[in-house]
């Protein structure tokens with residue numbers, strides 16, 4: 001428990017003229033020399049040396065992550081694992097979920113009303129209108145209104161729309177057929193008194209007459225709401241917890257695995273049956289496999305954006321298969337799977353938030369390596385692993401953050417790696433303490449990792465970083481399963497606390513602003 005006051009620094013102010021006590025003088029001198037060289041070569045200061053660390057502003061108490069950070073964890077799988085087209089959960093996944101929801105509502109209208117339908121009309125307002133074009137919002141919105149679900153859409157459909165935007169599609173509602181195209185998605189007012197910056201309205205038209213109308217909001221992270229929205233009621237968790245220590249305690253006392261605890265809580269909180277929860281997990285696993293397979297199969301190409309980054313998953317995959325030596329081959333393949341998933345996100349194809357879009361290559365790579373791309377474990381083991389991985393993610397969200405804007409890359413790739421390490425342990429039926437130790441090790445060795453995407457695109461360092469996150473997950477598991485569990489010195493909860501403290505103290509330049517690190521040192525030609 002941190003009992004310092006708000007204004008009391010957690011660490012002494014850095015003196016950049018002398019090495020700190022106990023630090024490595026040689027490293028300090030090398031960093032100083034590097035900083036001097038950068039200033040002489042580029043005429044601008046190295047970001048880390050430019051000035052003293054900026055104090056990160058305190059979190060706004062109105063933030064959901066702050067308001068829900070007390071009491072037992074209530075997050076559900078469907079809130080956590082979301083599938084949809086990249087690159088933005090609020091500007092692509094959210095709008096597509098909205099139009100898909102509207103399409104579903106339309107299908108439930110009485111037959112006599114559907115018989116009059118002639119067109120859809122979708123109006124985008126505020127930020128959706130201002131920046132939607134760069135995020136492919138209109139393509140995502142059209143796909144949803146055509147009845148395509150974000151989780152299962154074929155990415156080729158969105159690519160085809162980008163290449164041939166004039167395509168016209170036939171929609172069947174009840175017995176009625178009419179046409180739909182990108183012309184039905186309207187970039188409307190960017191400024192106004194909207195209930196939310198990401199507001200949109202959907203209409204089903206009969207000529208000039210409106211048959212059905214609904215106002216929606218894409219409220220971030222792929223979550224959606226609508227006018228009159230009432231949040232679903234949640235049940236009380238069977239095993240209320242806020243720490244990994246509590247989970248281990250429940251497991252010991254009740255002789256349960258972490259996966260059994262996760263399933264019992266999910267049933268209690270969401271009100272769903274075990275069969276429905278398993279069906280959802282299967283959907284997520286299938287989507288993760290699809291992103292890896294599509295990414296591996298895509299020949300080398302140039303990713304969208306100013307970096308003109310060439311993809312490498314396909315080449316790494318082909319060459320890793322020929323690699324001699326089991327360990328080298330395995331590491332090469334896991335890396336290729338992660339590169340594949342992450343490159344798919346960069347292409348604007350399917351992304352699974354586990355926990356975020358930037359880290360979208362990590363868990364899919366591990367899922368693929370546990371199944372057909374590797375050790376071929378039975379499906380129920382992988383499902384159980386995904387449940388435990390989610391619980392690790394919930395704990396990080398609850399006690400620290402999943403947002404790079406708050407905590408840097410440790411909160412994205414670090415958490416994804418920890419979730420994946422616990423998933424591997426559970427999939428191999430390792431005891432709860434081993435799963436906790438594996439997650440701890442994977443997270444510990446990402447602590448302090450900054451977020452510095454070059455040109456603001458989720459490509460450098462993000463794509464390769466996913467590969468390192470996936471390999472570290474396997475390393476975390478392999479150390480945890482081969483050591484004596486009781487000898488593991490650092491506990492998971494302490495490492496999450498360290499991530500929270502590091503997030504708080506991290507210079508704001510390294511929190512998804514593209515103002516520091518690689519974003520500054522890499523020069524785009």
Ligand code: SF4
Pocket residue numbers: 358359404408409410412413450451452453458459460461462465512
């Ligand atoms: S560098 Fe930033 S954008 Fe890239 S994966 Fe890490 S947290 Fe996400």
